[in-house]
Amino acid sequence: MDKKNIDWSNLGFGYIPTEKRYVSNxxxxxxxxxxxxxDANVVINECAGVLQYAQxxxxxxxxxxxxxxxxxxxxxxxxxxxxxxxxxxxxxPAFPEDRFVExxxxxxxxxxxxxxxxxxxxxxxxRPYMFGSxxxxxxxxxxxxxxxxxxxxxxxxxxxxxxxxxxxxCDFDRAAPHGTGHIKAGLNYAMSLxxxxxxxxxxxxxxxxxxxxxxxxxxxxxxxxxxxxxKDNKVVTPxxxxxxxxxxxxxxxxxxxxxxxxxxxxxxxxxxEVKDFAECGLCGTAAVISPVGKVVDHGRDICFQSGxxxxxxxxxxxxxxxxGIQMGQIEAPEGWICQIC
Numbered sequence: 001m002d003k004k005n006i007d008w009s010n011l012g013f014g015y016i017p018t019e020k021r022y023v024s025n026x027x028x029x030x031x032x033x034x035x036x037x038x039d040a041n042v043v044i045n046e047c048a049g050v051l052q053y054a055q056x057x058x059x060x061x062x063x064x065x066x067x068x069x070x071x072x073x074x075x076x077x078x079x080x081x082x083x084x085x086x087x088x089x090x091x092x093p094a095f096p097e098d099r100f101v102e103x104x105x106x107x108x109x110x111x112x113x114x115x116x117x118x119x120x121x122x123x124x125x126x127r128p129y130m131f132g133s134x135x136x137x138x139x140x141x142x143x144x145x146x147x148x149x150x151x152x153x154x155x156x157x158x159x160x161x162x163x164x165x166x167x168x169x170c171d172f173d174r175a176a177p178h179g180t181g182h183i184k185a186g187l188n189y190a191m192s193l194x195x196x197x198x199x200x201x202x203x204x205x206x207x208x209x210x211x212x213x214x215x216x217x218x219x220x221x222x223x224x225x226x227x228x229x230x231k232d233n234k235v236v237t238p239x240x241x242x243x244x245x246x247x248x249x250x251x252x253x254x255x256x257x258x259x260x261x262x263x264x265x266x267x268x269x270x271x272x273e274v275k276d277f278a279e280c281g282l283c284g285t286a287a288v289i290s291p292v293g294k295v296v297d298h299g300r301d302i303c304f305q306s307g308x309x310x311x312x313x314x315x316x317x318x319x320x321x322x323x324g325i326q327m328g329q330i331e332a333p334e335g336w337i338c339q340i341c
Contacts, residue, residue: 008120011155020110049132049142058129066328086183091141157287164293170207181242192222229279279312
C-alpha cells in the first residue's frame with residue numbers, strides 16, 4: 001500500500017485527521033453493531049452527560065510498521081480490559097473486550113496509509129474513548145453512550161533523542177485514597193492541567209505526585225508511571241491503589257526480568273529513598289521511557305547518577321529491548337503483538 005505524502009521525519013506529537021474512525025452507540029441497554037465513518041465531528045446535546053458531569057474515559061495505544069513490513073499494535077487486549085475497569089468505576093456500560101480489539105483493528109487497517117514507515121521514528125497513535133451522550137441534568141449516570149476510536153500519525157515524543165528531564169515534587173494531590181486514580185478517566189487529566197502548567201512556569205518538565213494520605217510515598221506524574229533503578233541494578237516501581245496500571249510499566253518489568261535477567265520489585269516507594277536510586281524514568285505509551293535526571297523537592301535537588309546528558313544504562317537497555325519487541329527486531333512474548341496486516 002502506498003503511504004500518504006507526509007514528511008514523517010518532521011511529524012510532531014499532535015492531531016492530524018485520518019480518513020476513517022469507528023463509532024458504536026449504546027441505547028436501550030445494548031451496543032449497536034458499530035461502523036466506520038469518515039465524519040470526524042461529534043454532535044451531542046448541550047446537556048450531554050459528558051459535558052455536565054465529565055462522564056468520559058479513554059485509552060491510548062499505537063500501531064507500528066515492523067522491520068518486516070507488517071502493521072501491528074502492542075497488547076491491545078490489555079487496553080480493552082483497562083477500559084472495562086474504567087467504565088465500571090464511572091457507572092458506564094463496558095464495551096466488550098473482543099469488540100474493542102476488533103474496532104482498533106478496523107481503524108488501523110482503514111488508515112494503513114497513515115501508518116508511518118519503519119525507521120521513521122513515527123507511529124500511528126490510536127485513541128479509543130467513550131462518553132455519556134444523552135441529556136443529563138440531575139447528578140446521575142447517562143443512559144446512552146458513544147464509543148469511538150480515531151487515529152492520528154505522530155512523530156517521536158522526543159525530537160533528537162530522549163534527554164533527561166527535571167521534575168518537581170508537587171504540592172497538589174493527583175488522586176485521593178479510594179478515588180479514581182487507578183482508572184483512565186478524563187477527569188483525572190483535567191485536574192492535572194493546572195499543576196503541569198504551574199510546573200512549566202517554574203521551569204520544570206513534570207510533577208512528581210505523592211500519595212494524598214501521607215504525602216510520603218511516590219505515586220506517578222500526571223500521565224506516566226515511575227520506574228527506578230537501584231545502584232545494584234534492581235528495577236523498582238511504586239505500588240499503589242491510586243495510580244494507573246500502566247501497560248508500558250507492566251511490559252517493562254517483564255522485559256527487565258525475562259529478557260535482561262534483572263531483579264524487579266513492585267512496592268511502596270518513599271520520597272526519602274529517591275535519593276538512593278541510580279536511575280529514574282517515566283514510562284507510558286507516548287515516550288515508552290522518559291529519563292529523569294533530577295527531582296527538585298522544594299529547593300532540594302535530588303540528582304541521579306545517570307546525570308542530565310543521557311539515559312542511564314539500565315533504562316536504556318529497557319527502552320531498547322521493549323521498542324525492539326514492538327518494532328519486530330526482537331522476538332515478542334506470546335500474545336504481545338497483534339498483527340493487523
